[in-house]
Amino acid sequence: MVALTENPKKRLTVQVVDIAEQTTTIRSLDWDRDRFDIEFGLQNGTTYNSFIIRGEQTALVDTSHEKFRQLYLDTLKNQINPADINYLIISHTEPDHSGLVKDVLQLAPDVTVVGSKVAIQFLEDLVHQPFKRRIVKNGDRLDLGNGHELEFVIAPNLHWPDTIFTYDHKTQILFTCDAFGLHYCSDDTFDEDLEAISPDFEFYYECLMAPNARSVLSALKRMGELEKIGMIATGHGPLLYHNVEELTGRYRSWSQSQTKAETTVGVFYVPGYGWSDRLAQAMSNGITKTGVAVELVDLKTADLQELREIVGRCAGIVVGTPPVSNPAAQTALSTVLGSAKEKQAVGIFESNGGDDEPIYPLMNKFRDLGLTPAFPAIQIRETPTENTYKLLEEAGTDLGQWVTRDKSIKQMKSLDADVDKALGRLSGGLYIITAQKGDVKSAMLASWVSQASFKPLGVSIAVAKDRAIESLMQVGDKFVLNVLEEGNYQSLMKHFLKRFAPGADRFEGVRTQSAQNGAPILTDALAYMECEVTSRMDCGDHWIVYSTVDAGRVSKPDALTAVHHRKVGNHY
Ligand SMILES: Cc1cc2nc3c(=O)[nH]c(=O)nc-3n(C[C@H](O)[C@H](O)[C@H](O)COP(=O)(O)O)c2cc1C
Structure with a gap:
């Protein structure tokens, strides 16, 4: 029926x-x-x-x-x-x-x-x-x-x-x-x-x-x-x-x-308290994007012995502030502090449940124990918005990158020298991808971009799995591919290669217009294409994002696209 x-x-x-x-x-x-x-x-x-x-x-x-x-x-x-x-x-x-x-x-x-x-x-x-x-x-x-x-x-x-x-x-x-x-x-x-x-x-x-x-x-x-x-x-x-x-x-x-992942980060919080659930989830998302496993731990119900073991095996610790007046959560938090080790990375976000553990004194305690803050403590003063969750995700990614940095450097160096140089002869253009989903905007410089089909008109872009813009490039999402101009790309390239803090507005000081699909067009780009993601292929540390092109325009008909030549294949 x-x-x-x-x-x-x-x-x-x-x-x-x-x-x-x-x-x-x-x-x-x-x-x-x-x-x-x-x-x-x-x-x-x-x-x-x-x-x-x-x-x-x-x-x-x-x-x-x-x-x-x-x-x-x-x-x-x-x-x-x-x-x-x-x-x-x-x-x-x-x-x-x-x-x-x-x-x-x-x-x-x-x-x-x-x-x-x-x-x-x-x-x-x-x-x-x-x-x-x-x-x-x-x-x-x-x-x-x-x-x-x-x-x-x-x-x-x-x-x-x-x-x-x-x-x-x-x-x-x-x-x-x-x-x-x-x-x-x-x-x-x-x-x-x-x-x-x-x-x-x-x-x-x-x-x-x-x-x-x-x-x-x-x-x-x-x-x-x-x-x-x-x-x-x-x-x-x-x-x-x-x-x-x-x-x-x-x-x-x-x-x-x-569970076999080499590196784990523990996210310790009190489910159901304030906005902690979705904040912890956004944080976990950002961490897992870097290939690091996450263990979500409930501070209110955790077994203290188990808690010590988890903290002991984690490369990083994130705390979503528990309520001051909850004795079980407070004991668990003391246990986390008591088991934390030097060299671990730490991050704190407020849950904003009305009775939060103050974040700065807590951060100081972790600092005194020798832990390194991977991002500035996150205050949640109002009802979280899409941008708040994106901020948490980006903070998680920063933390994940921090705890895996030695491994990433080792992997980059391990490439055979001849292969590395041969691969380095692959070159591409220089582009800025810009995307907007709801109120959340992001951008990145890319050179691994190529036309991929005539019918339909399609392009492929290799997007590292831990890129901030990655979550705005899911199937069905829309973005703009901005083409940079030879001889006139330095300032845009420099701007978008800056190290942005989690949640930062990447378009501040950049001239933009809105495309029909809602994403920002860079006014100073040579050309732009409006794209929609149709599929994504999992390629190890990158996604190949295949997208159809719905519209586009060139601002200077005679100008050429900026080209990026490299010497080695283990860098862009
Ligand atoms: C010349 C050049 C080309 C790049 N091309 C790509 C690319 O095709 N795909 C990618 O994921 N990242 C690429 N990057 C790295 C990104 O530009 C990225 O902005 C930067 O590492 C910041 O990462 P975030 O946006 O996740 O914070 C390139 C970087 C440079 C310098």
């Missing part, structure tokens, strides 16, 4: 499908990405999936985002009298899945809320009203009758600390919420089109799961103890049915290679 309800203005729709015996999904389809979110990079919208399991008793697994309030609740009421729901299972308390818990509690005041201990605690703060609850541990079971015996798997940090999975022994469906999800909105309920969903599946893993790779491996181990998993009913995107083994296998191998 499929029912579609359309709201053409916002393109929010709801899909209802029976996915197994007595099991129905209500998928809230959010076709348009309406705000900048790092993990929405591929811009294919998203879905919030909720499930009804009807045994002799009925369970609702997760709800929806509050933007679907009317649509979701109407649909739910069409499916079931809410008063007949016995259990509301909370896979985790992130608002995009539990945003309507309060509403469901109003409709079904007798419902028993099922979740991990941490989830129930979070929920108390979220709904501010009494509710029946059942806290579950790993392996606990809940029999709904008619064979629907549910078993709970504790899967902390995927990607929230309070995450649980729910396995239905009758249908062999594992409900995983964020884990194995992807931000991909289509009418397909299932993963029929593996090729189409693969880039989003991987991108989502990199943004949300890679910083918790160890936790992913623990969850996979626990999943291995269940009988066969026939379907993974995720909270975002299509449900995994056709490719369960393939896609769980990808999680395993990605996580294994993450």
